[in-house]
Amino acid sequence: MPWITGQQLQGGKYVIEKVLGQGGFGITYKALEVDLERTVVIKTLREDRSDDIDIKRFKEEAKTLAGLSQKLHRHIVTVFTWFQEGDIYCLVMEFVSGENIFKVVERRGALPEIEIVPLIRQIGEALIVVHKVGVIHRDAHPGNIMLLSDDKGNYDQAVLIDFGIAKKVVPLTQSSVNKHGHKNFAPYEQIYNGSRHPTVDVYALTATLYYAVTGQAPTNSLARKLENIPLKPPKEIIPSISNQLNQAILKGMALEAKDRPQSIQAWLAMLQPFEPVKPPFEPVKPPFESVKKPVVIPPKAQPSLLTILSNSIANLLRIMPWGWLIGVLFIYLFIGYLLVMYNAPLWGWAIAVAVPVTWAMTWASAVIWAVALAVDLAGAGAGSIVWCFAWAVVVALAVSWVGTEAFGMVAVPMAATVTMAGEKLLKSFNHFYTFLVLVFTSVFGLGLGLLVHRVVNGVS
Known part of the structure; x- marks a missing residue:
């Protein structure tokens, strides 16, 4: 116990x-x-x-x-x-007060190459020390790598934890062989016979990098071996990944151990840009060449603003709960249509937005942001909109007082859809951005409902 x-x-x-x-x-x-x-x-x-x-x-x-x-x-x-x-x-x-790579990717999605590669290199350097004393970690998967952030919230250090299945390169007895390892990050020879060659750690660390830069777990090595399912190149998932990183990952995750780099050092070398080899001596200059020409060192390739923007948009598109948001949009389209049909007053529109948004979030969040926005609008002289948000505050308080069950009996589909959308959004965004997304979706849906009513009225 x-x-x-x-x-x-x-x-x-x-x-x-x-x-x-x-x-x-x-x-x-x-x-x-x-x-x-x-x-x-x-x-x-x-x-x-x-x-x-x-x-x-x-x-x-x-x-x-x-x-x-x-x-x-x-x-x-x-x-x-x-x-x-x-x-x-x-x-x-x-006690390492950070997040493991599993949790970071779950929260943020695929990580930029420029951010994660230096952290993986740190773990590679740690494994080199481990290998030098004759120990193979055999479990360097994302759950066993903790990322620590600096004062600005940027990850600047990685720590390797959990040596629970680490083994000496040469086993003491046959019975001491342990075959465990994370199924998506262990090579098949480790799962089959408990291999303890350094290439096991090469595969696991490379698979961890694959997961970090793509946001997807790599194909299981057993499925690749037994069912001939190919490993999808990371560049096919995230096109902005550099060719050099793509090749380093594919090489480090080669199915057969003999085809991988045979040491962590050899694999880390593949992650560095190639540099020209300096000659062993300085060539003699002719007497008339007295002035040295300046050596131009090309700058390191940095991802362009367009690349960073496209990665951010791709991550946003991937983590948004589009199915639930479309459901919210159509529900509000219908509500907007009805509100126009029955000539509802302004406070009716306010209630339509306030009730489900309050439901999906907490009443405190809805009240805080509604009051803040109302104050801003009041300063601009938008009197009618101030009253609209005043009604939103009243309804928010009513929801907290009466409870969700009473409203649930009236509008279960609407509340359930908005609640699920809110829960999905909260996995990737904070309360403020979740609140904004739900408000925008509901208001946009109401506007579409108004437009549809006018189009139908005009046609008839």
């Missing part, structure tokens, strides 16, 4: 704050180390995995991480110590 919030370990030295994650092998907790007043991660073996083999494996991971931490490589998670609490073995590690 997992430990609960507030539970003390080692006589009060550590206090559990919450569970960070659970797997088939162990449980990780966020905890406070009381004496040093610092947040740490405590990784434990599950109670049902406390046999001699699992304990031995857990201790090996502790020693592996502790040894690597002593090298003070800033892109490898730091291990502080390990201890035993009752029958449970615990590993105390640095």
Whole structure:
């Protein structure tokens, strides 16, 4: 049974704050180390995995991480110590306060090449250190790479975590072979026979880069091997990806290990622009050539404004819940048509916008932005629109007072559609932009309804 919030370990030295994650092998907790007043991660073996083999494996991971931490490589998670609490073995590690690549891509979509490649290079450099001490990580997928941001919110550092299935290059016994790895980021030879060659990490890190720059998981290596399903080149998904990066990814994810770069160093070299090799000596200049010509160094290729803009629009088009927004648009077209047909007053139009937007968001958000906009418009002398938003505020408060159920019985389809659209938008945008999108869609739909009514009236 997992430990609960507030539970003390080692006589009060550590206090559990919450569970960070659970797997088939162990449980990780966020905890406070009381004496040093610092947040740490405590990784434990599950109670049902406390046999001699699992304990031995857990201790090996502790020693592996502790040894690597002593090298003070800033892109490898730091291990502080390990201890035993009752029958449970615990590993105390640095708490990395960032987001893993899975979460970043889920929130932002495909990441720009210029942003993610330097971060992947940092993890590659960490793996080089790992490989030099004879350890293969074998699980360098997006969930095990944490991205940390600077004061301006830009990601500037990556940290490699979780060495749970890391192994020595040469196994101690045949029974120590472990075949686990993330199915979309592990090469088939690792899944088949637990390969521990450096090319396993080359494949996993390359597949992680594929996911980061495309926003899509690569084709499973087993499906490529057994069903002959080809790997889609990343440039076909995001055309703005450079040819050099496209080739580096395809080479690093070659299906057969022999066709990949045989080391992380060799693969990282493919991510760097080619530079001319300097001659071993300076050629002798003729006597009359006294003035040196300035050497012109071509600037590094930077993505154009058009490329950045096209990537942003592509990401926006991909993350927008278009199906639900079209549903909102048609519902409001119908409502607008009815409001014109029955000659509804201005406050009726205000209610039409305020009720569902309030429903999909929170009443507080609707009130705040409605009041702010009303004040701005009042300053411009738009009196009738001020009254419109005043009604929006009243309705927003009414929704919070009466509750959503009463309105749900009246307009379930409308509310359900707007609610789902709001929930989908909130996965990629904050409350303010979600509010703006819903207001724009509903007002645009009302306008279309008015236009359709006039066209139909004019035709008849």
